[in-house]
Structures are given as structure tokens and as C-alpha cells.
Amino acid sequence: TEMIITKAGRRMFPAMRVKISGLDPHQQYYIAMDIVPVDNKRYRYVYHSSKWMVAGNADSPVPPRVYIHPDSPASGETWMRQVISFDKLKLTNNELDDQGHIILHSMHKYQPRVHVIRKDCGDDLSPVKPIPSGEGVKAFSFPETVFTTVTAYQNQQITRLKIDRNPFAKGFRD
Numbered sequence: 001t002e003m004i005i006t007k008a009g010r011r012m013f014p015a016m017r018v019k020i021s022g023l024d025p026h027q028q029y030y031i032a033m034d035i036v037p038v039d040n041k042r043y044r045y046v047y048h049s050s051k052w053m054v055a056g057n058a059d060s061p062v063p064p065r066v067y068i069h070p071d072s073p074a075s076g077e078t079w080m081r082q083v084i085s086f087d088k089l090k091l092t093n094n095e096l097d098d099q100g101h102i103i104l105h106s107m108h109k110y111q112p113r114v115h116v117i118r119k120d121c122g123d124d125l126s127p128v129k130p131i132p133s134g135e136g137v138k139a140f141s142f143p144e145t146v147f148t149t150v151t152a153y154q155n156q157q158i159t160r161l162k163i164d165r166n167p168f169a170k171g172f173r174d
Contacts, residue, residue: 002149003150013166016089029073030119109147114139
């Protein structure tokens with residue numbers, strides 16, 4: 001799919017939502033998300049064939065950002081009894097962003113990753129530092145969540161789908 005990014009920051013639609021199981025109900029955990037490049041390519045949309053094509057090498061990497069779920073930390077029991085939604089996460093193309101949004105380049109492909117971090121492993125967890133690694137930290141990604149960043153939708157089918165399904169796009173409906 002395509003995700004709009006703006007200077008001010010735009011929420012992902014659809015928002016990433018996950019259900020987690022297998023946690024220790026009495027242990028405290030942070031849940032976080034980062035978004036990583038799929039490859040080192042830049043893309044362009046070719047209208048006559050309705051396809052994304054490689055258009056060259058990726059722009060230089062942006063500073064890594066981590067979105068720490070606002071309910072963090074919470075017990076394994078709390079996380080496992082609810083669907084965890086990342087609906088407040090915003091994407092931006094503003095490299096000087098100071099609002100904590102995830103910074104991405106337009107016309108690049110990205111993969112969201114969800115991280116489950118045991119509290120004792122997340123003591124130095126920060127939106128501007130890489131996710132800690134090792135025992136007590138697990139990362140999950142889903143191929144169907146890969147998206148291309150755009151400042152305006154390129155594919156008209158995506159435009160239609162997003163307008164029809166996004167409750168915040170009421171003003172665009174006929």
C-alpha cells in the first residue's frame with residue numbers, strides 16, 4: 001500500500017494493530033514500533049502500467065526513531081487481553097522533526113516492526129535510540145504491512161480504498 005507522509009506528521013492508515021500472546025502475565029513489558037527500509041532503493045510510480053518501479057538508490061538514511069506505545073510499560077496480562085493499536089503513531093518527512101514522529105523519505109519502501117521488550121531490558125529505551133537487543137527483546141514483522149511512502153497517493157485504487165475505509169476521510173467522500 002501507500003502511506004502519506006507530511007511535514008507536520010500524518011497518522012498511518014490503516015493503523016497497525018497486533019494481538020500478543022505468550023507473555024509472562026506478571027512481568028512488565030514495553031511495546032514499541034520502528035519502521036525500517038525494505039531495501040536501498042528509491043521508487044517511482046509508472047501510471048501507464050500502474051506499477052512501482054525502481055528509480056535509483058535510496059536517499060541517505062534518516063535518524064532512527066522508535067514509537068514507544070503510550071501504555072508502556074504494562075504487565076503481560078494487560079497486553080495479552082487487548083488488541084494493541086498504534087493509531088497515534090505519525091509519519092513525517094521532516095528530518096528536523098521534534099514531535100517524536102517517525103521520520104521517513106518519500107518514495108521509499110518500509111517495513112513496520114513491533115518490539116516486545118521486557119522492562120528490565122528497556123531501561124534505556126528512548127524514541128531517539130535504537131531498540132535494545134538480546135534476551136528479553138523480541139521483534140515481529142509482517143510482510144503484508146510493507147508500504148511505500150508518498151506525499152500524495154499515486155495509485156488511484158489506493159486513493160479510493162483509503163477514502164472509502166478511513167473514518168477521518170469523510171470530506172473526500174461523494
